[in-house]
Amino acid sequence: MTFARRASAKRIALSVAVAASLVVGSAQTVEELTNPAPGEWPTFGRTLDNHRFSPLDQINKETVSDLRLNWSISLESAIDAQFSPVVYDGVMYLPAADGATAVDAATGDRLWVYQVDLAPNTPPFTAGRMRGGLVVFDGKVFGTTGDGRVFALDASNGAELWSTAVGTLDLSEGFSAGPIFADGKIIVGPAGADMGGVNGRVVALDSESGEILWTFNTVPAPGEPGFETWNPPTAAQYGGASAWTPGVYDPVTRTVIYGTGNAIPWWAGAHREGDNLYVASYVALDIDTGALKWYHQAVPREEWDIDTINTPVVADLTIDGQERRVAILALVTGYVVWVDADTGELLQWEGYNPEFTIHLGYDENGKSIINDDMRWTEETAGEVHLVCPLRWVDYEPAALDPERGIYFRPNTHECYEMANNPPPAGWQPGESAINAALTPLPDRFDRLGGLTAINAATGEVVWDFPVDGYSQRSGVVATAGGLVFMGSADRVFRAFDSDTGEVLWQQRLPAYIAGNPISYAVDGKQYVAVPVGGAGNIMIARQTGAPELVTSEVMVFVFSLP
């Protein structure tokens, strides 16, 4: 089942005329990553504040009906492709769990492949998946590997410039997400808490040398602020709060924001009391020091696998008549919350799932209200509780159309029955500490997956499109052409009218889609690219009406006008 890949980096002569719309320059600057030229998509969210919005409009409501396949390519591996391509200066860069590939963005011709041999004890959750995207900066390509490495390559030929081991592989700590770029630094969030009980972290590296500049512990170490929220303190030694998905950098407030996953073990009971900071939270860090600026904890003392990891969007919004710099956080518990990007002040919140059993909203102090009836005690261990929603969002990134003021939010009405138990006796770090049974309830509501267009300032729903059949785990791209593109597990890649949600164009592809589309331009021609296929793990399907999920090797499909 493994596909052979060209092991050596190949240099292929590349002559890409710089399109008139592009800012000239082979060495990218901080300014170019903060305000990319219209045709470029140099980091995961195109802009550092993660709008996933392309200002290109060649493909628009009028012309989209002529959209057709321009090129496609197989990446010859079968991981869970949950990533986004990035494009700079006519070259597309694609991540993998074990390296990176560069292709000509106009033809798909392969330029080079960088591939490492993953360590044999690489945990499956990081060996078999990749989220986020590569970073292109200063003539280099930055990425992560499943076995915990952060690397920098020469963008012209894929030659390794440096590689830093960040993950503690003995504790099953690797990377499931690519890096983000912030003020000349490369920021990464190692993953793996569920596999081995490792402590979540956000780590900043020097982009020039690969040296680690600072580390923020998402479960505080003894003596660090927040440690006192673990009672007894011994409960803080099992880790948790992994940053499974890329965060966001806001260059305006100079703030890095990362979401964190569940506590370890899942079981709370008498084992751990207190709020258990910073599990199931967003942590906002000062880019210079890594010091905590603020946090927003979705679920204090979570015990239901609450991975609060969806990549935030940061934007200038007018809320209640006041212009603010706002971080939009989409919570796994079914809410979107708007917080001040600099202070974390809760500005407004809105629930979007049809049912809420765990997180019931916020009190007047801006703290989450949790339904304690859904907790387990030593006496009620093993009882089945309805956890709803468990994964309204997961890793799939939203888009923000700044012209229309619409936030396009892929989401899933995904609830589970969960029976939680204390961890097995004799558990030790490096082993799975989870002792829970989960049963999905895919047919509980009218739809499972969907795309919801939300007024970014007020939270009102503008339109909602039910994809149905499956969980919606592909992200979106919005364009100035008045279009939103999204792929789904039903193999269909759709273009929606941004204003109405009407499907203006669609194409059925060979396999399920869980990657994130982008749009870019080469030589004045606009393209839309989407990663397709992969291993298809943890895709929840309706019992009624969902065709069997089609998995495949990972591919990229690229569309343009004739």
Add this chain to the structure above:
Amino acid sequence: MRLLKVVAVAMSLVALTAIAQESGTVVATARHAEHGVHLVDGDGLTLYMNSLDTKDTVACVDACLEGWAPYAAEGQVTAGQGVAPNLLGTISRPDGVEQVTYFGVPLYRYGGDAAPGDVNGFGLADQWFLINPFGAAIQPPAQPEPTEATGGAGDLGHMDLAMVMGVGQEVYNNFCSACHGNRGQGGAGPALAGGRLEDNRRVIRQVIFGGGHMPPFGGALNDEQVAGVVTFIRKSWGNDFAAVTAEEVSTYR
């Protein structure tokens, strides 16, 4: 710039010295190559706990104390690097000494330790242990770990292997294929064909205890069945790893 750095280093050295001198009693941390991070005193000497003591109660008195000294609080008790201030406290011993506690556990020094890094009291009388900065005892391993991390137990005869695979196939069809696919291709659970199944310990424990989104099967399956299904998935769909035995499974229960 270089000058500034030198000044900064010098100043931090001064600061450290000042803390050590002014603050009477310090609890800090050190990393031992074998035992990991543990509590030490202000001079870097190892601090111990006694398993007869319980939280907020001193039971180690008289003969128990021979060769040992309660870590007495003199002045302010302060937290060094890696120590949680909120866990520091003191307790009045029956002999009147104010003894430093960590998460309520009384701390001691051992007379046989002379230098930082010495842990000569570790495990003595089966009751003297190190304590980590989370407040948990660091004890000698209760039983030796199985020596081989991967592979192992692979010498089944041809007939035996066929029988084990048969058991495994049946278990797989009944318990596993719904999520991992009838050909190990994956589905709600990860693909097992071409999966990372080298580490027999990890795979066996995953089946017994579950993890990720997978429920535990240790209750539903006996050792033979676990050995069967682990062997089956490690030898099917192009996978080729060693068989495991029921005896090996039983060591992970």
